[in-house]
Amino acid sequence: MNIMTEQSLENAVGDKMNAKSNEVIKMRGDKVGVFYGEKQALFDVNLDVRLNQVTALIGPSGCGKSTFLRCLNRMNDTIDSARVTGKITLDEEDIYDKNIDVVELRARVGMVFQKPNPFPKSIYENVAYGPRIHGLAKRKADMDQIVESSLKKAAIWNEVKDRLQEPGTGLSGGQQQRLCIARAIAVSPEVILMDEPCSALDPIATARVEELIDELRQNYTIVIVTHSMQQAARVSQRTAMFHLGYLVEEGATDKMFTTPDDKRTQDYITGRFG
Amino acid sequence: MTDIPMDTMVRVAAHPRRDIGLKARYAAERRFRIYGVVAISVGLAFLAIMLVTIVSKGYTAFWQTTVSLPITFDEKVIDPANKRGTDPSVLIKANYPKLAENALIAKLGISPDNKPMIQKLKGFLSEGARVQLRDIVAANPSVIGTTRDVNILAAANLDSAFKGQIDLGVEEARRKVSDQQIAWMNKLKADGAMAEHFNTGLFTYGASSRPETSGMGVAIIGSFYMMVIVLLLALPIGVAASIYLEEFAKKNRFTDLIEVNINNLAAVPSIVFGLLGLAVFINFLGMPRSAAFVGGLVLTLMTLPTIIIATRAALAAVPPSIRSAALGLGASKMQMVFQHILPLAAPGILTGTIIGLARALGETAPLLLIGMVAFVADYPKTPFDPATALPVQIYMWANEAERAFVERMSGAIIILLVFLMAMNITAIVLRRRFERRW
Numbered sequence A: 001m002n003i004m005t006e007q008s009l010e011n012a013v014g015d016k017m018n019a020k021s022n023e024v025i026k027m028r029g030d031k032v033g034v035f036y037g038e039k040q041a042l043f044d045v046n047l048d049v050r051l052n053q054v055t056a057l058i059g060p061s062g063c064g065k066s067t068f069l070r071c072l073n074r075m076n077d078t079i080d081s082a083r084v085t086g087k088i089t090l091d092e093e094d095i096y097d098k099n100i101d102v103v104e105l106r107a108r109v110g111m112v113f114q115k116p117n118p119f120p121k122s123i124y125e126n127v128a129y130g131p132r133i134h135g136l137a138k139r140k141a142d143m144d145q146i147v148e149s150s151l152k153k154a155a156i157w158n159e160v161k162d163r164l165q166e167p168g169t170g171l172s173g174g175q176q177q178r179l180c181i182a183r184a185i186a187v188s189p190e191v192i193l194m195d196e197p198c199s200a201l202d203p204i205a206t207a208r209v210e211e212l213i214d215e216l217r218q219n220y221t222i223v224i225v226t227h228s229m230q231q232a233a234r235v236s237q238r239t240a241m242f243h244l245g246y247l248v249e250e251g252a253t254d255k256m257f258t259t260p261d262d263k264r265t266q267d268y269i270t271g272r273f274g
Numbered sequence B: 001m002t003d004i005p006m007d008t009m010v011r012v013a014a015h016p017r018r019d020i021g022l023k024a025r026y027a028a029e030r031r032f033r034i035y036g037v038v039a040i041s042v043g044l045a046f047l048a049i050m051l052v053t054i055v056s057k058g059y060t061a062f063w064q065t066t067v068s069l070p071i072t073f074d075e076k077v078i079d080p081a082n083k084r085g086t087d088p089s090v091l092i093k094a095n096y097p098k099l100a101e102n103a104l105i106a107k108l109g110i111s112p113d114n115k116p117m118i119q120k121l122k123g124f125l126s127e128g129a130r131v132q133l134r135d136i137v138a139a140n141p142s143v144i145g146t147t148r149d150v151n152i153l154a155a156a157n158l159d160s161a162f163k164g165q166i167d168l169g170v171e172e173a174r175r176k177v178s179d180q181q182i183a184w185m186n187k188l189k190a191d192g193a194m195a196e197h198f199n200t201g202l203f204t205y206g207a208s209s210r211p212e213t214s215g216m217g218v219a220i221i222g223s224f225y226m227m228v229i230v231l232l233l234a235l236p237i238g239v240a241a242s243i244y245l246e247e248f249a250k251k252n253r254f255t256d257l258i259e260v261n262i263n264n265l266a267a268v269p270s271i272v273f274g275l276l277g278l279a280v281f282i283n284f285l286g287m288p289r290s291a292a293f294v295g296g297l298v299l300t301l302m303t304l305p306t307i308i309i310a311t312r313a314a315l316a317a318v319p320p321s322i323r324s325a326a327l328g329l330g331a332s333k334m335q336m337v338f339q340h341i342l343p344l345a346a347p348g349i350l351t352g353t354i355i356g357l358a359r360a361l362g363e364t365a366p367l368l369l370i371g372m373v374a375f376v377a378d379y380p381k382t383p384f385d386p387a388t389a390l391p392v393q394i395y396m397w398a399n400e401a402e403r404a405f406v407e408r409m410s411g412a413i414i415i416l417l418v419f420l421m422a423m424n425i426t427a428i429v430l431r432r433r434f435e436r437r438w
Helices: A006-021 A065-071 A102-108 A123-133 A140-153 A173-185 A203-216 A229-235 A253-258 A263-269 B006-013 B022-062 B089-093 B096-108 B115-120 B129-139 B156-162 B179-191 B217-248 B253-267 B270-284 B292-316 B320-328 B333-361 B365-369 B390-398 B403-434
Strands: A025-036 A039-050 A054-058 A082-090 A109-112 A191-195 A221-225 A238-243 A246-252 B063-072 B147-153 B194-198
Touching (some): A025 A065, A025 A221, A039 A065, A054 A065, A102 A109, A109 A173, A109 B320, A123 A140, A123 A173, A221 A229, A238 A263, A246 A253, B022 B063, B063 B096, B129 B147, B156 B403, B217 B253, B217 B292, B217 B333, B270 B292, B292 B333, B365 B390
Antiparallel strands (some): A025 A039, A238 A246, B063 B147
């Protein structure tokens, strides 16, 4: 393998540059704490989310991983008693700053939920709703374009292209979840948060969504909460382990699943608790 | 670990099933089912008795006896001095009952000179003939001098007798219809001149002291005005209040207090709302008495808690996942509520509103206090004119002694029940059709 063609050389250089761009920090949590009333649910979490990578948040139930995820697009604001301390930045900008409009933030940081939750409207309307309220499409043709490309990116276009006017709730669970992903993509977010997106799906639908997540990584930064170790290992590049509201350990997924630094991570991954 | 002796193990294995009283359990379940069936049967029986009583007493109210007579609009009776050209009031004041009487005398073949017999004709035809014939002449004065067939209302007692509701076995002096009148009635019946027709007057006439010319026209219009007012006021206020409380207000002690109060208001006796309306709307704000507008306001107050409770329940029933989905896409709270939550809650809101309206339609007590229990003969042209309401009309007729009024009361109850049933069925149909299961 001494002879390297120009082509492969270029590829190698490209890979290196990609590797470098992968180190860009898209979102950063700095001493993030969350209180629900008097009860503290999250303690001093320092966690970076890297550009165009999938970051998996794992840990036993009630460990705060979903809470942290919901801080990243301020969904915790909708809970009266919730209070967030510390600092979270998106492209170096504090998202809890007074000048940040939460509506715009949620357009930049989209979310996919645990249970597929399409609106009880047509498939088309489900996808078109986000672009419409954000004024992304002036004309019907533009909207059609957005809907089509979003559904294509979410790998569901072929299944629904002939029945865009049928209700989204009539799709199967896995299709519904991909529709929800398409809906999130439609507003062109930079970051997509996924809260256990496959927990309500069967293994085949799960596999499709996981494939999709891997594809989406090219264009989006993804943070995924999951209960499945295998899923975290399969789809993520970086993994963060939470326990009792603390961030136990964070690092490259390969390393986390082979040689974790913390004993709790080791125990959790090998199934000794959780 | 100690060794278990062999015989103990055998005994454990052979242990009979514990007696947990399976038989008694099944018997208890059977008994409970029987209680349930009995309870429902009793309820249905009472409902059936009520409906049968009302319908059997009331269905005759929808028919009214009339006598078809060839009325000669005799100028000598209507306008003997021939002054109608200069004094229009002549046509109003004319002795129209005389025309009907003359026609009846001719029809029965009584000699115009037989005064005692003619005296016995008194009370055969309704006094309402005056209005009936006057309206014909007023509408078209050229009928004077001509003869045409008119269906004249029979008097209430003859109407009752015609429907077979008067016991003819009773001594003549103690009943309201004389033997002679019965004989004439049978003659006219054989002729085909006296017959029952569908009683449109029941729906069009206003209040009257004579049963045959009294109807629910004013009450229907009054109730209609009030329902419109309740709908226009209670629905928007109730829905707005519910949306604020359910979606926007912080959950704290103050909103808890408001919630408790709303639930309490729903249970406040309606007569208290009537007193409130009397004190605030009539005495303090000086609004007119007996007006449908004030009635509508009072019923609005009464219906609001019902609508608010139903709306809040409907809003709360929309799953949180829809809220998260909308907010997660960057919808504002307002967009979330009006574009997603409200459309999904609409069937529930509508159902609650219709049930609230049905309750308001049947409400009597508060209307008595604001003066809607009144003798109103003319149609209310606006909601500010004096009017009555359906249940109040029933109450007023129930206070009358005459047999024919009891009949009308039952008829009015049937109509009210039909309205209520139609509304409730609409509510059920809407709920069935648009209900969404999550």
